[in-house]
Amino acid sequence: QVQLVESGGGLVQAGGSLRLSCAASGSFFRINAMGWYRQAPGKQRELVASITTFGSTNYADSVKGRFTISRDNAKNTVYLQMNSLKPEDTAVYFCNTPQGWYSWGQGTQVTVSS
Numbered sequence: 603q604v605q606l607v608e609s610g611g612g613l614v615q616a617g618g619s620l621r622l623s624c625a626a627s628g629s630f631f632r633i634n635a636m637g638w639y640r641q642a643p644g645k646q647r648e649l650v651a652s653i654t655t656f657g658s659t660n661y662a663d664s665v666k667g668r669f670t671i672s673r674d675n676a677k678n679t680v681y682l683q684m685n686s687l688k689p690e691d692t693a694v695y696f697c698n699t700p701q702g703w704y705s706w707g708q709g710t711q712v713t714v715s716s
Contacts, residue, residue, distance in 0.1 A: 604705065606627075631675065637699065651665065669682060
């Protein structure tokens, strides 16, 4: 059973930064691309960043230039560095493969105040 555990969220003022972490169990991690998603109240979950096993990255236009995804295969962990945060970044953030193959974790709440 694959488990994904997100952490690092919190309350931050607009313009601030947060670093999210996603710890994954299982040996699958090293062979899968991974992604960060977010879901704001009343909205669908959206993929905001992804990273391949080789480190190639892709970002949604809304976060490009502000968010950076990275991974540490030795620690089975994927990170999301979020800078220049905006109130519209407020959401619950989740990690999973870009296809959403695994059971969703609890997510971590990010709240950006104006």
